[in-house]
Amino acid sequence: MSRRDIAKAQAGLESVAEQVLQLAKERGATAAEVALSEESGLSVNVRLGEVETIEFNKDKGIGVTVYFGQRKGTASTADFSRAALNDAVRAACSIATFTADDPYTGLADADRMATEIPDLDLNYPWDVTPEMAIELATACEDAARSYDEQISNSEGASLSSHEGTRVYANSHGFIGGYSTTRHSMSCSVIAEDKNGMQRDYWYSVARDRSDLESAFEIGNKSAARTLQRLGGRRLETSKVPVLFAADVAGSLISHMISAIRGGNLYRKSSFLLDKLGEQIFPDFVHIHEKPHMKKVLGSAPYDSEGVATYARDLVRDGVLQGYVLDSYAARKLKMESTANSGGVHNVLIEAGELDQQGLLREMGNGLLVTELLGMGVNTVTGDYSRGAAGFWVENGVIAYPVDEITIASNLSDMFMQLQAVGNDIDYRGNIKCGSLLVDAMTIAGT
Amino acid sequence: MTETAGLSIDSVQQQLLAPSGLGINELERVLASIMQHNVDYADLYFQASRFESWTLEDGIVTDGVHSVERGVGARAVSGEKSGFAYSDEIALPALQEAATAARAIARQGQEKQIKAWTRTAGHRLYLPTDPLSSLGDRAKIELLEMVDREARKLDPRVKQVIASLAGGDDTILLLASDGTHAADVRPLVRLNVTVIVEQDGRREQGNSGGGCRRDYHYFIDEARALGYTREAVRQALVNLEAQDAPAGTMQVVLGSGWPGVLLHEAIGHGLEGDFNRKGTSAFSGRVGERVASDLCTVVDDGTLAQRRGSLNIDDEGVPTENTVLIEKGVLKGYMQDKLNARLMGVASTGNGRRESYAHLPMPRMTNTYMLPGPHAPEEIIASVKNGLYAVNFGGGQVDITSGKFVFSASEAYMIENGKVTFPVKGATLIGSGPDVLQRVTMVGDDLALDAGVGTCGKEGQSVPVGVGQPTLLIDGLTVGGTNV
Numbered sequence: 001m002s003r004r005d006i007a008k009a010q011a012g013l014e015s016v017a018e019q020v021l022q023l024a025k026e027r028g029a030t031a032a033e034v035a036l037s038e039e040s041g042l043s044v045n046v047r048l049g050e051v052e053t054i055e056f057n058k059d060k061g062i063g064v065t066v067y068f069g070q071r072k073g074t075a076s077t078a079d080f081s082r083a084a085l086n087d088a089v090r091a092a093c094s095i096a097t098f099t100a101d102d103p104y105t106g107l108a109d110a111d112r113m114a115t116e117i118p119d120l121d122l123n124y125p126w127d128v129t130p131e132m133a134i135e136l137a138t139a140c141e142d143a144a145r146s147y148d149e150q151i152s153n154s155e156g157a158s159l160s161s162h163e164g165t166r167v168y169a170n171s172h173g174f175i176g177g178y179s180t181t182r183h184s185m186s187c188s189v190i191a192e193d194k195n196g197m198q199r200d201y202w203y204s205v206a207r208d209r210s211d212l213e214s215a216f217e218i219g220n221k222s223a224a225r226t227l228q229r230l231g232g233r234r235l236e237t238s239k240v241p242v243l244f245a246a247d248v249a250g251s252l253i254s255h256m257i258s259a260i261r262g263g264n265l266y267r268k269s270s271f272l273l274d275k276l277g278e279q280i281f282p283d284f285v286h287i288h289e290k291p292h293m294k295k296v297l298g299s300a301p302y303d304s305e306g307v308a309t310y311a312r313d314l315v316r317d318g319v320l321q322g323y324v325l326d327s328y329a330a331r332k333l334k335m336e337s338t339a340n341s342g343g344v345h346n347v348l349i350e351a352g353e354l355d356q357q358g359l360l361r362e363m364g365n366g367l368l369v370t371e372l373l374g375m376g377v378n379t380v381t382g383d384y385s386r387g388a389a390g391f392w393v394e395n396g397v398i399a400y401p402v403d404e405i406t407i408a409s410n411l412s413d414m415f416m417q418l419q420a421v422g423n424d425i426d427y428r429g430n431i432k433c434g435s436l437l438v439d440a441m442t443i444a445g446t
Numbered sequence: 447m448t449e450t451a452g453l454s455i456d457s458v459q460q461q462l463l464a465p466s467g468l469g470i471n472e473l474e475r476v477l478a479s480i481m482q483h484n485v486d487y488a489d490l491y492f493q494a495s496r497f498e499s500w501t502l503e504d505g506i507v508t509d510g511v512h513s514v515e516r517g518v519g520a521r522a523v524s525g526e527k528s529g530f531a532y533s534d535e536i537a538l539p540a541l542q543e544a545a546t547a548a549r550a551i552a553r554q555g556q557e558k559q560i561k562a563w564t565r566t567a568g569h570r571l572y573l574p575t576d577p578l579s580s581l582g583d584r585a586k587i588e589l590l591e592m593v594d595r596e597a598r599k600l601d602p603r604v605k606q607v608i609a610s611l612a613g614g615d616d617t618i619l620l621l622a623s624d625g626t627h628a629a630d631v632r633p634l635v636r637l638n639v640t641v642i643v644e645q646d647g648r649r650e651q652g653n654s655g656g657g658c659r660r661d662y663h664y665f666i667d668e669a670r671a672l673g674y675t676r677e678a679v680r681q682a683l684v685n686l687e688a689q690d691a692p693a694g695t696m697q698v699v700l701g702s703g704w705p706g707v708l709l710h711e712a713i714g715h716g717l718e719g720d721f722n723r724k725g726t727s728a729f730s731g732r733v734g735e736r737v738a739s740d741l742c743t744v745v746d747d748g749t750l751a752q753r754r755g756s757l758n759i760d761d762e763g764v765p766t767e768n769t770v771l772i773e774k775g776v777l778k779g780y781m782q783d784k785l786n787a788r789l790m791g792v793a794s795t796g797n798g799r800r801e802s803y804a805h806l807p808m809p810r811m812t813n814t815y816m817l818p819g820p821h822a823p824e825e826i827i828a829s830v831k832n833g834l835y836a837v838n839f840g841g842g843q844v845d846i847t848s849g850k851f852v853f854s855a856s857e858a859y860m861i862e863n864g865k866v867t868f869p870v871k872g873a874t875l876i877g878s879g880p881d882v883l884q885r886v887t888m889v890g891d892d893l894a895l896d897a898g899v900g901t902c903g904k905e906g907q908s909v910p911v912g913v914g915q916p917t918l919l920i921d922g923l924t925v926g927g928t929n930v
Contacts (some may be wrong), residue, residue, distance in 0.1 A: 032572040047526075047724070049500070055808065056531040056547045076513040087514070095510035098583045102508040130550065148678035153725055190726055190847055197728065202647035232848070237694040237930055266604050267503065268653060269642050374852035375841045376874035376926070378895050380642065380651045385691070385874040385926040406874050406926025408693065444693035444876075444926040 006123065009038060009165045010177040016080055017169040020064050023089040025171070029066040029096075031107050034171035035304060036062045039331040041162030044130060046137040048145075048154055054130050057162065066092045068102045083087065098166045108327035108337055114308035117301045120295040123178040124208035126161050135160040136185065137216050143219025144189045150230065151223050153190040157201065160184050161209070174306040182297065183209045187222040189241065193230045200225035200371075205428050207295050225370075228391070232403035235392065235445040241366035242407055243359055245390070246424045248372050250431040253287065255411055256280075256430070257344055258379050260320065262329020271382030271412055272320070280320050281415050284352065285316035291345035298430035304342035312338070347431045351423035356435050359422050361396035363437055368393050369407065382411035405445040414438050455565055455619070458629035462492045462516075462619050466537045470563075473621050476538075476545045477560055480522045481623055484555035487523040487784065488548070491534060491624035491761065492516075493803040494880040497614035500576055502590040503606070508585075509654040519803040520544040523785055524552035532804045561625030568758035568765050571751045572659035574631030577613035580661030586611055589637075589662070589671055596675045597641050603647075603686070604679060606642040611635075613662060620763040624784075628763030634658075634754065634910060637665045638898065639674045643682040652682030653856070656897035658752045674897075681838060681857050684869045691858065691873035691927025697833030698875065699826055699861065703894035704839055706913035709744055709814050710902065711842035711851040712879040713737070717771050717779075718904075719786035719797070719809040721846050728849030728880050732777050738883030740775040741819050748796055748812030755813035755912035762798035762807055771796045771814075772883070783809045787874050801907040811902060815914030819889025823917040826888045828864040835859045835866055836875065849879035874926040882920060890917030 014037045024032035041057040063076040066089065073095030075088040141157035160183070167177035186203035202221035204213035213221075244252060258264065261270040272280065281287075291309035293299050302308050305327055313321045325333065326341035354362060373387030385408040391398045422434030463469065473490055480488040494516040501509045518541055519532040529551025533540035581589070593609040613635040620628045636657030643650055654677035658664055664669040700708060713729070721727035729737065734783045738744070748766025750756050755768045762784050770778045782790070783798030786809055799810035827835060835858060842853030854874045895914035902911040 050525075051527050051551065053528045053530065054551055056544075057804070058531075058533065059804065062536060072509060074509065076509040076511070078515055078517070084514075088512075093513040095512060095583070098587055099510050100506035102506060105508060132522065155724070155726055160741075196849070197726070197847045199726070199845065206609055220916070230846075234924075239930060267608065267642060268644070268649060269606065273649075373845065373850065374843045374854055374874050376852070376854035378871065378872060379652075380649055380872075383871055385854065385872070385928075387850065387874055387876045387926070389850070391847075403848060404876055404878060404924065406693075406852070406876050406924065408691075408873065408926050408928045410928075442693045442926075442928045442930055444695075444924050446695055446924075 006165065006179045010167060010179065013038060013165060013167040014175055014177060015030055017167050017175060020062065020085055020089060020386045021169060021171055023086060024064065024066045025330055027089060027093045028068065030069055031067040031171045032064065033107055034062065034064045034166045037164060039162055039164030041160060042128060042130065043158060043160035044132060044133040044137055045156045045158045046134060046141055047156030049141065049330040051134055052156055059110050062088065064088055064092050066096055068096045070103055070105050070106045071096045071099050073099060104328055104331040107170050107172060108307045111172040111200050112300035112307045112337060113172055114176060114306060117176050117178065118292060120292055120299045120301060122178065122207050122299060122413065124181045126181065126183055126209045128161045140185060140187045140215035140219040143216045144187050144223040147220055147223030148227055150191045150193060150227060151189050152192040155188040157219065167345065168304065168306055170306055176302060176306065178301065181207055183212060185212055185215060185218050189218050189222055191226045191228050191230050195231050198226055198229035200229055204295065207297060227411065229389065229401050232389065232401040234404050235402055235443050236443050237446065239440045239442050241363050243363050243366060243368045244436045245356065245368060245370045246422060246426040246433060246435045247318060248369060249436040250429050250433040251372060252414065252436060253267060253347060253349060253431045253433050255349060255377055256415065257324055260323045262323060262325040262333060265323060266329055266332040266378055269380045275320050276323065278320060279318050281315055281318040283318040283416055285315055285318045285418060285421065286350040288313055288348045289346060290342055290348055293346050296346055298346040300345045303339045307337050307339040307341065309339045309345055333355065344430065349421055349433045351434050352421040353355065353376065354420060354422055355424050356422055359437050360393050360422055362420060363393060364396055366393050366400065367411065367443060368398065384409050384411050384414065405443050407441045407443055409441040455627065455629040458617055458619050458631065461617060462494055462536060462752065465758045470537060472538055473724055474560060477621060477623055478540050479565050480520065480545050480549040481558045481560060482554060483549040484552040485522045485524050487548060487623055489620060489762065491519045491803050492619040493616060495614060495616045496578060498704050499610055499612035500586050500590060502594055502609045505594050506585045507590055518544065518804040520548045521806065522548040522922045526789060527551045528806060530806050534592035551609055560623045563627040564625045566626060566628035566759055566763050566765065568628060568630060569749055571749060571756045572633060575633050577615060577633045577635045577661040580663060581836050586662065589665060593639055593675045594672055596672050597679055600676065600679045601683060603643040603645050604641050605644045609638040622763060625906045626763035628759050630758045632659060633661060635660060635662055635664060637671055637674060639678040641678045641682050645686050648686060650682050650685035652678040652680065652685065654678040654681065655899050657754055658898045659754065659756060660752050684857055686868040688871045690929040691870040692834065692925055692929045693927045695922050695924045697829060697830050698920045698925065699833060699835045700920065701837035701891045702890060702917050703914060704896040705836060706815050706896065707839050707842050707853050709816055709915060710811060710913050711844045711853055712877060712882050713744065714811050714814045715844050716846055716849060716879050717781055719780045719782040719790065723779050723786045723790050727846050729777065732737060733779060735776050735777055737777045737880055738772050738775040741889040742775050742883050742886055743817040744772040745770050746781055746797065746811050746814045750813050753813050753895065753912045754900065754910045757812060760796045761800045762794065764794045764796040764798060766796040766812055771851045781809045781811065783807055799909050801909060805907050810904065810909055811911050813895065813912035815895060816916065818891045818893040818916045821890050823890045823892050826890055826917050826919050827861055827866060827869050829888065829919065830861045831863060833861045835861050844879065850876065851879055852876045870927065876924045876926060882923065885921045886918055887921045888919035892916050
């Protein structure tokens with residue numbers, strides 16, 4: 001889309017937003033808010049050199065929340081016709097006649113609305129045709145398949161490109177919108193030896209296609225990662241140090257984020273309840289939230305209530321500095337919103353001195369985890385037990401691949417027993433984290 | 447009950463197409479335009495859904511959500527290739543645009559004929575009832591308030607109750623170049639209860655719930671809502687007493703019902719047709735081989751009345767079946783959709799499912815369960831000298847290719863000298879799909895299906911499913927506790 005088309009799409013959504021707020025007002029709502037989105041895109045998957053799927057995506061949606069005093073109702077639809085908007089507002093208003101008075105409900109405070117919307121450089125449209133996408137995905141898969149003769153099969157390589165525009169408005173008079181793009185390429189291949197098959201993958205994702213890793217690199221990495229897993233063995237049940245590779249370490253930080261989220265705090269269902277101002281990591285750990293990073297996937301100028309986002313410390317010197325709150329949870333906890341309605345925006349754990357090789361040497365003997373399976377994390381208690389695959393490390397060097405084991409501990413202990421943070425930060429996800437070395441966890445195996 | 451008369455394709459067609467003035471002739475022309483390219487198969491999938499949910503916490507229902515969605519997906523299949531586009535507008539220009547995009551998967555070629563329309567007579571496993579209006583909104587809220595009161599009355603250690611009631615229906619119409627002309631109206635309701643309990647500074651949670659393809663009266667009948675509440679509180683209180691779980695490989699007894707998630711992860715996904723056609727499953731090419739002990743017969747059955755995973759027809763218009771996956775330990779066959787069935791030279795088993803009109807169909811499970819065996823559950827527990835008895839689970843995951851799977855217990859006990867002794871904390875269990883069922887040494891006579899809460903994710907698409915099994919003894923499974 002050209003800049004003018006984007007402006008037009010945004011203006012179109014803004015006018016729908018205004019209509020919806022007007023409809024809510026006419027029905028007597030004392031406050032209302034509305035979020036709209038429009039997205040389009042293309043995904044192709046190529047497998048064994050042949051096109052497998054071409055999918056054209058085109059989605060739109062609108063969600064409206066109305067308030068009658070302290071009562072609330074929500075409705076959504078994908079139909080932007082006047083009649084459908086009217087139906088949605090009516091449905092939301094009807095729900096609000098049944099929900100209970102809730103002293104904490106309502107829009108975020110007016111003085112917290114973003115007053116200017118910084119351009120975070122998130123929109124890099126790519127007029128990729130299916131033919132170009134097929135060519136790139138084919139090159140990616142070819143690189144993986146020709147990497148080694150033990151690569152015996154493939155789940156294929158995919159390329160996808162999406163662009164979208166979002167608008168949020170509320171009856172404080174806030175109205176804002178911006179457009180974003182998201183392009184990604186991935187490859188997953190299979191290797192086989194006498195012990196059976198193994199699969200692994202690699203992907204790259206960016207706002208700007210020129211920031212994507214090359215098709216060749218992605219293909220090669222997916223093949224190399226797959227080959228390394230051949231001949232996986234189990235381990236004996238024991239307690240050993242564990243190094244979480246950067247691309248899985250972010251999940252540990254996401255468990256922390258979940259435990260300091262407002263909803264889990266006011267429900268008292270968090271192992272980090274009442275830990276504000278307390279030591280939850282060793283003092284070398286610093287974790288920041290940086291919502292305004294240019295061109296980055298997790299960036300956002302305001303949260304999903306229109307509250308201006310801002311940079312802050314989540315953890316400084318190992319001490320918890322703040323929670324992750326929307327306005328509702330903030331009121332329940334007698335605190336202020338942290339502009340996290342809808343989630344966090346770019347959480348960064350400050351890099352330490354060592355890369356993964358250095359951390360392996362520091363660990364000596366232990367387990368390097370490169371894949372986690374399952375959902376065995378209890379946010380209420382912090383109990384942690386997940387399936388894992390990776391490598392056994394001896395004297396700082398990878399000895400052999402490992403699979404069909406579990407690793408278990410409690411997150412509170414794992415955080416406090418963190419030994420080191422790597423400088424090999426994986427920037428792809430919303431949580432940007434290097435490898436994490438944890439002192440000791442229980443391995444269950446043979 | 448407010449169930450109305452059975453389903454007619456005409457009434458579904460009226461509902462989905464009439465507002466835009468579309469008729470069967472226009473749709474036939476759109477399909478024919480796709481078939482002008484070198485396409486083996488094409489279909490149009492129309493859908494209208496409504497959904498609502500009500501949530502209670504801190505004793506009050508503070509949130510209600512209502513949503514509607516409608517649209518149409520157009521798919522063209524040529525060999526192993528699929529072209530797919532969709533629109534959230536059911537109107538001729540949008541449909542033509544989607545069809546043009548989808549057929550680009552294949553070059554222009556000899557136009558193939560669309561077969562004469564054959565109306566599929568699907569099962570009548572559930573009726574086209576309207577869950578949303580089956581209970582007044584006030585009564586829905588009162589149901590949740592009753593759950594809250596009951597939970598708090600049961601035990602003073604209950605500190606928080608979160609309860610949600612959700613319901614909706616999907617109305618679908620399918621027209622395909624193979625002559626399929628089919629429709630379905632699929633109601634689905636669900637009630638969930640989570641409680642947090644606290645004692646001496648220790649907090650634990652318990653979860654329970656259920657659902658099916660009926661309306662909200664299901665939760666009032668037989669006082670089911672209260673039953674879920676008691677179950678959630680019971681589980682949470684058990685967990686307050688739980689000690690660290692053991693780590694290592696040991697005998698594991700799995701309870702009946704929801705622990706059948708074992709079958710879903712360990713073998714179910716690995717027996718889906720797409721992975722086996724591509725040779726990427728640990729079970730590829732193993733039909734006729736022994737993959738389980740001869741005590742094990744496992745089916746995928748989409749034909750159970752009113753179950754959450756059941757369908758009158760799948761999303762390709764094929765009536766669902768009761769498919770034997772493993773019979774007395776021997777692998778019998780895979781679950782198929784039309785594309786994979788055609789490429790593998792077999793018939794669809796009615797397992798072609800999609801999350802919505804905006805997603806491509808693929809082989810998916812319905813209700814997957816193991817048939818009962820000869821043993822009394824007490825006898826199974828009594829046979830174990832030292833092991834784990836796991837009766838409730840959260841979710842699981844599987845790596846199809848290596849066959850490694852996990853599933854996480856949320857309620858478990860130690861068995862010592864044939865007796866259930868004390869509760870242990872939840873732990874993840876890990877095993878290898880082609881191996882685990884070979885270690886099944888006892889199968890109970892107490893087959894139970896889950897309460898209707900399962901949702902399965904695959905390639906980013908979620909669909910409702912069911913699982914079930916009798917009590918099982920697995921002679922050696924790895925338990926991921928912390929206690930060495």
